[in-house]
Amino acid sequence: MCPQADEPVEIAAVRPRRVKKGKVTVVGVLGELLITVGALVLLFLGWQLWWNDMLMASSQSSAASEISQDWIDQDTAAPKPVPTVDPVEPSAVPVAVDYGSPVVAAAPSNATAFAVLYVPRFGAEYHRSIAEGTGHDVLNSNRLGIGHYAGTQMPGEIGNFAVAAHRSAFGGAMHLINELQLGDAIYVQTADGYYTYRYRDTEYVAPSQVQVLASVPNNPDNTAVDRIITLTSCNPLYSTAERIIAYGVLESWQPLSAGAPAELAPIIAAQG
């Protein structure tokens, strides 16, 4: 309602006393504090999802290239015995060498890195260490990043080599897991050799669905015949409501002394 023009209003008495310029009031301080807290929460999200994520990604990446290079150097210095290969008759045409059954290492102790993951679809620069266990000491580490579910199989073993990593924040090792396409290479390098898996399919499950880790995923009662890799992460991006599960099947194996697979070789060489 508007005061009528002719209605005498004692404005001076009604108007609240003006706060003296610059005077500190309880409401003023409270308001400023609330605004500050709001800004700090937003800053935290920016820090977690962008700044710290970037720092951790880069330190995880360099730690991974370090151990990868160490394995290669060690193998060059003292090559591991290559498993017996079926004698192949000399042929004029070069054939793909068969290195026999993949070497399967024993699972190391918790939080020990034993493999490096390369997924060209995630970028030529992409490499991350895989360590034993899926606790925060592995997934949230600025040195590791990918965790191997304890009790699942090892690289190259018949069954399911299952690993987990963050989708966002903490280096986001599985940030692009949804970009995988049929037949994409998933390379796992260990101190023994290179395991080439081919991406097959993805499914979305509830966080409680541990059957995806079975040696035959989703069929815990069946006996494994395939060598599967299972990547698990969060879904949707920036949420933990679901899990995204990507499966691959082992295509081939070769010892370190044989050199990296053709697609992987330039990536390994570039990591220096």
Add this chain to the structure above:
Amino acid sequence: MYAALWRVLPGPLWVRIILAVILVVAVLAMLATWVYPWIDGILNSQEATVGGS
């Protein structure tokens, strides 16, 4: 609060601006180095495993 802080800063305007920027950067650096990692450890907001960990 911030107005009072501003008045506490000494010197001419450009000195005050520089001091204010230094203060803001110092606070941000402290947050990024100690406070946020600590909160991050408490929250553990980003689970990526099936079956919990």
